[in-house]
Amino acid sequence: MIDITKPFMLYALCSVEYDGRAYSTLEKGRYLIIYKKDGSVIIHGSDLCKARNYQQSGSILSIEKDKLISINKKEKITIDIIEQINYTPLEDWSDSKIEISRTEKELVDKIANNHKLFINIEFAVIEREYRTDSGPVDLVCITPNNEYHIIEVKRNKATINHVTQLRKYVDQMQENDFKSYGYLASPEIGKNAVEFLKKNGFTWLKVDF
Amino acid sequence: MIDITKPFMLYALCSVEYDGRAYSTLEKGRYLIIYKKDGSVIIHGSDLCKARNYQQSGSILSIEKDKLISINKKEKITIDIIEQINYTPLEDWSDSKIEISRTEKELVDKIANNHKLFINIEFAVIEREYRTDSGPVDLVCITPNNEYHIIEVKRNKATINHVTQLRKYVDQMQENDFKSYGYLASPEIGKNAVEFLKKNGFTWLKVDF
């Protein structure tokens, strides 16, 4: 009836139990179950984009009486099938990925290539993904007299967390005894983030696609 | 043929274009399209848990010749349907949510109720969700002489970001001239997080379910 060797979608009256990183139950009801060729299992309810339950790529699906069981390393989903409403195998399912543009990298490039428009200083060195002991910084501009202008770039609205992240980098450079300035570059920025920026003496750079 | 007044799943040969927070295209292929009663649209490829494309709750779906178009505030998905392979309306789809246990709150309670096992000090006050200007702290224990022990709790492996978060809280208390100690409590902790903890003079508390 259900062929677990092939991808399928199954609309069924069922209940679900998950045990792994947490424990959860989904009460009896009608849900959409999807099984993919990489082993992933996805269970959708009637709203929201996120699955109610899921099991990631690499999981192994088995069937036991009326139960679908998917096991990953330390995770297990048990789907108790009470009634199959619609079972459809999915043949020749495409695995193409989406092609994305307007990424963070684009913004970093834009600032790097037009830095004069953002920070009107002559720099000796401009580096992307500049390595620090606190992780890579999106963009670092260094003056001839070794002052570090540290720029953290976000592709949409910047939040207070991103200021914290920036601060981590600036502190790191200060510890290494380099005079440093912090910048957060993004198309938009939250109100609290602005305050926290000021408080830390950092600057916001508005950058758009 | 396609009734956009009701939830459905549609397996179709199609291509997809998204414009909004980013821009993306999905090349022609067979994909599974799901439409839910809250307006969400989800497009799945043959692998991974995450949808290739999606539109969140509150979007409006319309149909124009062979195109399904879903619009949200500033976002738009266009699905060019070339061939319908399987169209199935989803009747009486349940909207139950999952019931979760083993949450962060459980751990917070455990530490609060057995704080002697974690920090062997007599406290005058123990507060959950303690409000600071930098946001609520999971757990704060205050000694009779007003020393603040600030505990950030994570339900699984703690990372360097969580140390940063903890530091934000501790700094906030220091600014208010309270002597403060920082703790990160979790079942596990990453190597780099341990180092960053030490560097900040904070302490890790191992806590399990």
Place this chain on the structure above:
DNA sequence: ATTTGCATGTCGACT
């Protein structure tokens, strides 16, 4: 295999 940080993150809670 593990760690790190991005993401069209999503989602919920609270202001």
Place this chain on the structure above:
DNA sequence: AGTCGACGTGCAAAT
């Protein structure tokens, strides 16, 4: 509506 933090975050790239 805007902000903030949790999430079984998922996921890919780098170490």
